[in-house]
Amino acid sequence: MSELSGKQSWSKQLVSSFGSLLKSRRCPRAIVIIFGGLASGTVISVLSSCSVQPDSVSLSSGTAGGFYNRVGEQISHSTQTTVGLKVRNLDSQGSRENLQRLLSGQVDFALVQLDIASQAMRQGKIQAVAILANEYVHIIARKDSGLRSFADLEGKRVAIGTPGSGISFTTSQLIKADKLKIQEDASDFDTAFKKLNASQLDAIAYVGSLGANQKLRQQFINNPNLRIIPIQQSLINNLIVLEPGSYQTATLPMGTYASRPSVPEQDVSTISTAAVLVTRPNMDGHKVGLVTWSIISTARTYSEFYPELQNTESSEPLRKGLFYVHPAAQEVFEDGDPRAAFIRYWQKNSDLQSGVFILLFTSAMGLVVRQWRKQSSQKLLGTTVNRVAELKKLLAENPQEALKGIEDLRQEHRLRFIDGAVTTEIYEQLQQKTQTFADECRLILEKQRRKFVMDTLLLLDEWQATLQTDPDVALQKLRQIKQDYRDMLLSDQVDIEAYVELMQLTLMSVMTLAPQSLPGGAAFTRPES
Template sequence: MSEVSGRQVRAKRLFDLPVVFVKSIRRPRGIFLTFSCLASSILVPILSSCSFQPTSVTLSSGPAGGYYNRMAEQISNSTETTVGIKIRNLDSRGSEENLERLFKRQVDFALVQLDVANQAMQQGKVQAVAVVANEYVQIITIKKSGLQTFADIQGKRVAVGTPGSGIRFTTSQLINADKLTIQKDDSDLNAAFQKLNAGQVDALAYVGSLIASKNIRQNFVNNPNLKVLPIEPELINNLTILNPDSYQRAILPSGTYTSRPPIPDKQIPTLSTATVLVTRPDTDQEKVKQVTWSILSTARTYSQFYPELQNGKASELLRKGLFYVHPAAEEVFEEGDPSGVIIRYWKNNPDLQSGVFILVTTSFLGLMIQQWRRRSSQKMLNITNSRISQLKNLLAESPQQALRAIEDLSQEHRLIFIDGIVTTEVYEQLQQKTQTFANECRLQLEQQRKKFVMDTLLLVDEWQATLQTNPEVALQNLGQLKQHYRDMLLADQVDIEAYIELMELTLISIMTLMPRKNDFPQAF
């Protein structure tokens, strides 16, 4: 026990290393690993959810050049400039086709009238991302048609929009609610205006944003004889009561399309429904968050479609009147930029703050220990090389002493490695150096022993010859021979067994070669 303690003291003095401090650090190192695992289990899911960045999404919009198509281009511009997502804008016939594509998983998002999407929302098939405009129902005719209100289209020829469009869906809702029978025309908007001017239809239906209806505005400018039919209050009441999540009361302001002469020339009561960006409930939440944030953060650019966004609170207007909002979109409306989730999570989680503090502290401490161990290891290698060089000078003179010294050094290395002062790699290098030199010492010892044995055998042979020819002289030399044996034993040139054998060999020689009357054995 005292030998080990002495070697530990020598090791400390040899390398000037605070072993006690290292032992105290080894426990925090375990804590470091524990908190590394803990922090990883908390931070990795957060970081991975925040770092994942979808590169592109698909959006079904509307006819090329139309209002929905331009809206999709605006959304694409927002996502690309704010979150780096490219949107592939797919043309379509309108809301109903867009919704169908969403059901069939052909697209990620779709622009749809709220009344078109309402049933699917109630069934949980789709959820809203944001309101991007309000669309007004407008039944347009010419002043000479004799039509005064919506109810007057009974039995008339009316262009109700192309199949698959939101215009056709909304117009059908109004006609069915008012129990009207009409002659439906499926022409698109441009063809419908041409037919109206040519007298081939009595009226046409349009549902869209007032400010974004460039085509409608141009037709009113070019033809002052156009007018908008008011919808009866009873029909408005009926639809808003039965479908409060689809329709709202609305007023088409006087002078909406031209100021002189004002068109319309008075306020027109009507209905409105929202233009909604929708998606499936199972759409990747990160995609929904990024798209929602791109719209929210650039809300004023949508005032060309949704005038209230110019001065109103975007987070409220973009979800106004919505009952079925996607949870990821709702989170963005409530919390803001999704990339700030880590900061918010950090502020609201003191346990995480403590864990990260310990993680950072122990990481820094671990780096310091690692650097310290590197310096210590290099110092130890240099000192070991120096010690071996010194012992090589002793090897020729006293291989046994050199062997003891190198074994002591090897034991010091072992104790320092156990204390964690050096790495396994450095310890193996040190062991290789000490073992190599120890083998040299043993080889030198073996050669020295062989020489001593040969010299001793020659000495015994010479003594035996002297014993035969001159017993008296041999007896005088016997003491010198015995002392030679003892010197060999003390110098570790022979072990105790070899020493006894030599003594026995000498005794046998005396007994064999000398006459029994002589008393040499007693003297021996």
């Protein structure tokens, strides 16, 4: 614990110190710009990666215009407006077909009654995302039928829903649990009510959200002879034990469908199961998270189907009593918007904060150092241009000195490049500029050397002519030539190689001509060196 506190304290101190540095006037503007750019670039990169969203997902709901299909349309609207995700809402015959589509991989999500989904959930084949309605069992009969509870359906003609529907499944569970023998009818909704009003049926079983089915409401308004009969508490308790998590005790409140006359006439005990949005365990967690968040963030818009959501800010009704919840959905229920997952992880992880800050800080310092090197190199480039201009002024008078100066400058550049104070790009530019000037110096020196050689040859020609007429004057001129060479060498007008070459040329001339020209044929001694 103390180690963690120490890391957090050190991280805060480091952030605070760097913040003060950024605010200080002594901090170079480049640091502020570079660090800010790096940090913002990192955030943009993170947010961009987090904000990459799938184009669409598919949902199997219910018959066009039906309860489940309308819920599906609301899901599509929620996801489109909150997270930019398109939901393709596919018509179906209800919960059982939706479940089969999901298990076979034909769709990504499905709306299914919880009692129908329970077995597949226990087997680990599907997982829940959210409850979107509580569906109540309605047992509807004529007031003159004499039926007072579900147990009175023994031997009666009962419409239990169309084959494969959720209504059919739940009704069959009730009949099985109560061990009833009835005359089953598979008529659809409209046909079943026609038969009931014509006394061709004794009762109709319907499963749906309170008041959400306008067609059912209209049936009660148009037919005041209809009533809803209760389910005995003993059957409710038995079914809850037999199918744990699938059902719960419920009450149909008085006046739910009409107020005058009241329908139902009094609170009716019944049983309910949830309408659940489900998906497969291997479904992309990011998609599941986005769909879950879109539902949570627009929960009140589902109150038409799920009245418990009307007067609450909590998302608890969306998962109340749910088992086998998809991990991505569970995380959204606990932490919120999945698109902010990185921010939450950042806030909870002090080690990550410290590590990322160090990375950003060192990266920024590296950029600052590189920027400094670049600026220093640019400055050196300007200084070199000025230095070469100065040496050019010396070039005409003393090319040898100019060459020495440019070579010293080139050596200085090499050392700075080796030390890392000069970028490769700038070093190459410096070498190009100084090499050009050095070549110019050498060209001038070569021209001077050739001129000296030509001058020497002319002097030797003159000396040879004088030697024929006046040997003493010739010796004097020879000494003068030697002295001129020394003076030029000492004043750097010629280099040592040129000096040696000139002396050798002079000596060869003297050795060749002197014996024939000196008085008495005496050999001419080697001139002083």
